[in-house]
Amino acid sequence: MNPLTALRRTPLAWRQTSHRPMRLLAAIAGVSFANVLVFFQLGLASGLYASQKRPLERLNGELVMVSRRYTNLGEPLNLPRSRLIQALGVQGVKAVTPLYIGKTDWLNRDSREKKQALIFGLSPENPALRIPEVTADPGQLLRPDGLFFDTLSKKAAGPVGQVVARDGYYDTELRGKRAVVNGLFTMGLTFAADINLLTSASNFKTWFPDQTSDDIQLGVIQLEAGVSPLQVQATLNSFLDPSVKVLTLKELEDVEVNHWRNNTSFGLIFNLGVLVGLVVGAIIVYQILYSDVSDHLPEYATMKAMGYSNGFVVGIIVQESLLLAALAFLPSLLLSMGLYALLARSTSLLIAMTLQRALAVFSLTLVIAAGSGWLATGKLRRLDPADIF
Structure with missing residues (x-):
């Protein structure tokens, strides 16, 4: 039987992911936590930069003259x-x-x-x-x-x-x-x-x-x-x-935000926060899938002995990683929206969830999860069925 046909008929990735509900819930909680970290850093940075522009958005004109x-x-x-x-x-x-x-x-x-x-x-x-x-x-x-x-x-x-x-x-x-x-x-x-x-x-x-x-x-x-x-x-x-320059309001806002993003520690702190969140998510996915591969090594060896290619068995694990990322995204999105509302109410910062940010975090989560899934298959890719049987 063609391996691709078998994959379409039997949702192996989903069954592997869901056959241990407690492990699945732990994985979803871990990846959701990592996503919330990323959302928090991006939202806080966006809110602080947007808040910094508040007086500039009130300027009563179309152009602004400032010192060079x-x-x-x-x-x-x-x-x-x-x-x-x-x-x-x-x-x-x-x-x-x-x-x-x-x-x-x-x-x-x-x-x-x-x-x-x-x-x-x-x-x-x-x-x-x-x-x-x-x-x-x-x-x-x-x-x-x-x-x-x-x-x-x-x-x-x-x-x-x-x-x-x-x-x-x-x-x-x-x-x-x-x-x-x-x-x-x-x-x-x-x-x-x-x-x-x-x-x-x-x-x-x-x-x-x-x-x-x-x-x-x-x-x-x-x-x-x-x-x-x-x-x-x-x-x-x-x-x-030459000691002065004239800027549009948009240019003045860009100068303001770029100063705080590039010339102060704020930008570095926020970027490191996002990086930490992504790394945490990658480690969680890697650990979960590496354990899954180790627990089912004989089954994967059997599949390879039956003629299934490396790409096929590795594809199952990568699909698992993508499923984990997708399942964890909605809870993390809802938690982050609640966190944004709390921060906006308590700090008066302009923090709100945007479609662009949600899609960006979802895309990053998928990429990081897929990469972690592929790394977790190192033992599987090197596996020789003769070593198991």
């Missing part, structure tokens, strides 16, 4: 206001608005604990960030010492949201000076700081007196309707001083 040496939002470099004025002379540019960015310590008035805060200075008449709460009442930014507090800031900042909702304000200190939170907004944190604050450009100088009004961190460029951002970008980059 700009690397990330948490370490902005100054550029002179005169460069923004130059950009106004380009056809298609509607307005250019500055965005001031600074870091300072925030004081939790109850615990006296200090946390790092990222302050954005806006021009109320044309804010560089699209913040609905500011748009609804821009006058609040102009109040002396006035601040808007991000409700998604870390809890260590104190019960700011509750106090503002109850009393209308929250008193604290920034750089040794009185500060009053009189408004709330929602944006979400980045790696740069534990707290996000908004204030007016004039108030910003109160807490950063070492910076002049000519020291701007980002220039947000707004264009006329129907104007090509790429065309205006090329024009601006062609004549502006």
Whole structure:
């Protein structure tokens, strides 16, 4: 009988996989655990990188002017206001608005604990960030010492949201000076700081007196309707001083993510986490199938003595590995989705399962499992039936 015909008629791989239910359940649990490790690392990395782009996605324009040496939002470099004025002379540019960015310590008035805060200075008449709460009442930014507090800031900042909702304000200190939170907004944190604050450009100088009004961190460029951002970008980059550059919002987001992925330890840690998950899965599959081959070596020797080729018997083991990978994927997917929901709720990170990620992990699982299955057949491939009988 043709071996391929026999394979089609008798699901040998499935029977080998399922004939010991407890071993099968242990294998599924092990491979699922490895998949969850991979999902966790990929989801956490994606969520952290997506969260890092939150302020950039709120920029109120189509192009952004930054220092030529700009690397990330948490370490902005100054550029002179005169460069923004130059950009106004380009056809298609509607307005250019500055965005001031600074870091300072925030004081939790109850615990006296200090946390790092990222302050954005806006021009109320044309804010560089699209913040609905500011748009609804821009006058609040102009109040002396006035601040808007991000409700998604870390809890260590104190019960700011509750106090503002109850009393209308929250008193604290920034750089040794009185500060009053009189408004709330929602944006979400980045790696740069534990707290996000908004204030007016004039108030910003109160807490950063070492910076002049000519020291701007980002220039947000707004264009006329129907104007090509790429065309205006090329024009601006062609004549502006080489110390600055103009980027599209997408390019600015890419710069931000690439910095954290390639120039910090985050990318290495996440990649190592994925690698560990894959290695764990490969070892589990290898151990299960190697034991299966060892337990049934006489049966496989009999098949080879009957004329079945190496490829046929090895194919049974590889099919077993693929079955294990497929059976373990759905539980790991469901567990990971639950883990994502828990992380998103407890950390406010933008973590969600995507079809692309699920397909990528499934494909990786199949490849790793097939490779482990093939490695587990080393003894089988070298087997001579005469050595058994």
